[in-house]
Amino acid sequence: QVQLVQSxxxxxxxxxxxxxxxxxxxxxxxxxxxxxxxxxxxxxxxWMGMINPSGGHTNYAQKFEGRVTMTxxxxxxxxxxxxxxxxxxxxxxxxxxxxxxxxxxxxxxDIWGQGTTVTVS
Amino acid sequence: EIVLTxxxxxxxLSPGERATLSCRASQSISNTYLAWYQQRPGxxxxxxxxxxxxxxxxxxxxxxxxxxxxxxxxxxSRVEPEDFAVxxxxxxxxxxxxxxxxxxxxxxx
Numbered sequence: 001q002v003q004l005v006q007s008x009x010x011x012x013x014x015x016x017x018x019x020x021x022x023x024x025x026x027x028x029x030x031x032x033x034x035x036x037x038x039x040x041x042x043x044x045x046x047w048m049g050m051i052n053p054s055g056g057h058t059n060y061a062q063k064f065e066g067r068v069t070m071t072x073x074x075x076x077x078x079x080x081x082x083x084x085x086x087x088x089x090x091x092x093x094x095x096x097x098x099x100x101x102x103x104x105x106x107x108x109x110d111i112w113g114q115g116t117t118v119t120v121s
Numbered sequence: 122e123i124v125l126t127x128x129x130x131x132x133x134l135s136p137g138e139r140a141t142l143s144c145r146a147s148q149s150i151s152n153t154y155l156a157w158y159q160q161r162p163g164x165x166x167x168x169x170x171x172x173x174x175x176x177x178x179x180x181x182x183x184x185x186x187x188x189x190x191x192x193x194x195x196x197x198s199r200v201e202p203e204d205f206a207v208x209x210x211x212x213x214x215x216x217x218x219x220x221x222x223x224x225x226x227x228x229x230x
Contacts, residue, residue: 035219045158045166045209045221061218062122095165099213102171106214108156110177112165 002026004034004096004113011119012086020116022079022096029077030054033099035109036070036081038092046092050099051079086120093117123148123212127222133230140197142225144210149190154214157186157195160224161206169208170195197227205229 007021022034036048049060051070058070069082079096093115100110124147134140144155153173158166168177170186173193183198197204207226213219 037221044224045160045211047211047217047219047221050217050219059217097165100168100171105172105175106154107171107175107177108154108168108211108213109158109166110168110171112167115165 002098002111004098004111006094006096006113006116009117009119011121014087014120016086016120017082017084018086018118019080019082020094020096020118022081022113024053024077024079024098027098029074032101034070034072034079035097035099036068037095037097037109039095039115040089040092043092048081048094053079083118086118088120091118091120122218123150123216123220125210125212125220125222127208127210127225129225130223131226131228133228134200135230136202137199140195140200140204140227142195142208142227144188144193144195144222146191146193146212150193150212151215153189154212155186155188155193156211156213157184158209158211159204159206160209166209200227202229 005023035050051058053072071080096113097109098111100107126145128143155173157170160166174186185196207224210222
């Protein structure tokens with residue numbers, strides 16, 4: 001079935017970097033954009049950016065420009081999100097999510113990974 | 122950046138009652154690229170409605186979406202016990218960043 005499976009939880013010290021992975025399966029990898037969204041404890045959803053797996057083009061929220069890099073590996077159908085210079089306030093669950101389409105119409109994020117908890121402490 | 126404001130922050134209802142959730146945008150959302158998500162504790166969000174009023178696959182028809190421009194509504198015709206959760210709206214598709222509203226918590230009265 002269509003699914004996104006993310007890497008396991010991470011604990012990092014302030015100033016360190018973290019790389020979260022998201023492996024796609026059950027659909028044509030290059031046909032769907034992937035978005036990254038985070039959620040701090042007890043808070044709402046924050047859109048971080050997106051990547052086109054076909055050509056690797058990215059679009060980041062201004063807040064994350066220069067600190068976040070989204071990449072993809074087409075050989076393994078895996079997306080990566082790397083964040084540098086971690087701060088306590090980056091403690092959150094990080095989700096990858098597919099931008100769905102139905103009959104050519106954009107749907108928003110129809111498939112989500114299970115989330116990866118990143119703790120900065 | 123389009124700011125989405127959801128109201129109310131918390132909605133307290135009994136099972137069987139009708140729920141009406143609002144999402145207001147700071148500027149018009151083109152092509153009605155407005156989605157609604159449900160998030161239960163410990164789970165990722167689940168897409169309910171896209172294009173302001175279209176059901177995502179597998180979503181029961183007690184959920185419905187309406188609106189255009191800057192004002193959107195999610196309605197649950199009769200709330201079931203499994204519907205008590207947090208609901209988010211999101212604008213997507215044309216103008217990044219694809220912002221979310223702050224959420225409405227639907228709780229049992």
